[in-house]
Amino acid sequence: MDFREIEAKWAKFWEEHPELSSGVDNDTKRKKFYVLVEFPYPSGSGLHIGHAFSFTGADVQARFRRMQGYNVMFPMGWDSFGLPTENYAIKTKRKPQEIAKENEQAFKKQMKKLAYSFDWNREISTADPNYYKWTQWIFIQLFKKGLAYKKEMPINWCPSCKIGLANEEVIDGKCERCRAEVSRRNIAQWIVKITDYADKLIEGLGKTNFIEKVKQAQINWIGKSEGARIKFKIQNSKFKIKELEIFTTRPDTLFGATFMVVAPEHKLVLQILNPSFDSPLDRGESKTAPALLREGVGEGFDLDAVKNYVINAGKKSEMERTELNKEKTGVFSGLYAINPATGKEIPIWISDFVLAAYGTGAIMAVPAHDERDFAFAKKFGLPIVPVVMPDNGHDFEKEAYTDVNVGKIVNSPPINGMTPAEAFKKMIEWLVEYKIGEKTNSYHLRDWIFSRQHYWGEPIPMVWCEKCGWMPIPEEELPVKLPEVEHYEPTDTGESPLSQMTDWVKTKCPVCGGEARRETDTMPNWAGSDWYFVRYLDPRNEKEIAGMEEMKYWMPVDLYIGGDEHNTLHLLYSRFIYKFLYDLGVVPTKEPYFRRMSHGVILGPDGQRMSKSRGNVVVPDEIVEKYGVDVVRMYLMFMGPFEGTMAWNEKTLLGVKRFLEKLERLVYKHIKSNCASNKWAQVIINKKIDGITRNIESFGYNTAIAKMMEMINELQIKNYELRIEDIKKIIKLAAPMVPYLAEELWNKVKDNNDSKSVHQAEWPKAEEKYLVEEEITIAVAVNGKVREQLVVKSEDAENREEVIKKAKGLLGMKKWLEGKEVMKEFYVPGKMINLVLK
């Protein structure tokens, strides 16, 4: 039968039987298994081959587990908010709501075609007000717990998308999406304090079964370093700021700190430029009062130089700043601080190699033991004092000595002779005793900029009241629905298009009832996808994000399949939100995902990443039309390891097509079979059942398919008669990969006692008795090289002496052993013998 007919027939049947793919809440008789695959952003161009690859891998696992008797949760939904839809809406002058709906429908249709057994009763969309009501609710909880606040700060601004970007969305100083150069702008933004959860996010990884790569990516992203904060007194300061606090990972080198450096954005710099300063940086337009400055300011100070330096640093994009990697720039601030260890005066410099956002935005510079400090000291002629010395000495004129593990402390009277590690501890004690510092940690992770100045996203449910400040919308009034506007273009001022809707913006303060304005920013893309896996469990709950009973049953997600590109951002954000919800007591577990798998990537036939511009895109629809769904599914799984990167190759696909045809012929040949059980056929089939089951469990889909091919080949070559029972087992083994064909064949061979669908049938179990070999072939090696084969009865294989004796007696062994003395004999039971000759 033509595959098109088969597909149409069974698609209809499955449509009429949704129970085949539904997860059953609180089914205590079966073990639950929650398979989650990252839900797509439904773009206008439809499902691409990468989607097909990861969804097929997930679907195979879901179908396999169901047949094994698990109660499987396998949901799907839509991450529908996003810029492409907004841009498309602007271009076509249509409503994003409508476009999103259409795309969702198109995706769903394609998914059904590809036989993905999603539980469609649990379908959700992040752009659905009934869904984003709860996204907004989560934001309000963050606000109430003090984890969300609004602050004016420089953001990464993409001039092309006209949107603020999170640090994570800036790649090499360019916009992740459109590759435009990112500049910086000061805009009031909602910030979420993810850094409060930095330690919990690291610790929690211990409870998960993520692969090492993912754990490491998360740990690196959080970037925890242990060190100390130390306060340095500013000498003769006429300013409000009397001391400078720094963060260092090397308090052991404090005696070697010969100068200090602050970031151009540091408040001390603002103070220098504007001694009456008490407001945020008004970049480049600070009114200075030079007269105030002259006292307490050191030799070599040049106010104009400082001013220019700060203005220029502000103009530079992050890209330019980091690109100037080699040549350090800087300017003397005119101020001195006291090194608390040596009591000596050291100059304070200003340089953009110090980042305002990390640590305290200020450092103590130890040029002898830090490469950057060294380069800076060399350029500006600042003193270099070694305080750690390795046994074989070191040329401090040439480079910094940075090894913490080798060397002894010098030039530091109270701690001389200690190792850096001992000195670290000692210095911390000393800092605490004299109240000039303490042990702290610092993180690369920065707080999450949560505002987007765009239309197509969840409105941030906040109201600004002159009297009361920022107030959340009362929870019973949620959702704050996205109003329909005339046009969706972002504004050049950086405000959301919502801001032009005066009727909507004007509102009453929920506390005092006075005049108030709504927040017009919307949430970033990540907001909706942070917690979607919870909503699937109870998608229509109107009282809470999901019922606790359902969550207790299903959580955590047993298996989360997604792309490498989400291993840091999405995974970290969603773990953070989930942990926050756990602390609120609304979700039952500390971690959302038990196991994370990152699926591989499919490259174009030319071995390059698929892209429209390269013209190497393989479209699933076309290929499905040509070969049928089953062939495409199985080929995708056969290409290579599920986590690997591999190129599309249509010729290899033909091998899969041939295999399925062979399988079909084999089934039809035995359709009326009534022969007796053939022992050798049983041996073949049961061994493969055993192997295939283990392979699918461990995502070795490619080897599982190879074993199916071996099975069919062997049965065909030997031409064994097979019983209907055997044929049923073979069909079941193929069912997760090729659901349509398997269903068709199943219905040809099944009888009244069998389940109506092969996908409800019980996964075959290998019978032990057929797995045990009667005879075993043992390799016989001499000095590690295999020379002969020895066949023994398997019950004799345990008898070491006997086996070795037999091996030595093999005819072919004569020439190897003659006149030689056997020094040692190794026997790996049932596998091989190695005779070591003198």
Add this chain to the structure above:
RNA sequence: GCCGCCGUGGUGAAAUUGGUAUACACGCAAGACUUAAAAUCUUGUGGUCUCAAAAACCGUGUGGGUUCGAUUCCCGCCGGCGGCACCA
């Protein structure tokens, strides 16, 4: 620079805990069936040596090491991929 991963035939790739390297598939070659083609089936297919075969030797990026035995474990190089990167 730092972190992580990887390197096996002409190609995609296999190889439980160290135990017969190259399973399965593609491609290629030869053959069967056919008027012919397609499809199907059979056989062969790492390298050197050989008319051919046998045998032997060499072979998992490279050089060492551990071991009776290493694709697998350890160390040093070379090459590639991914992530991070002036993070004090």
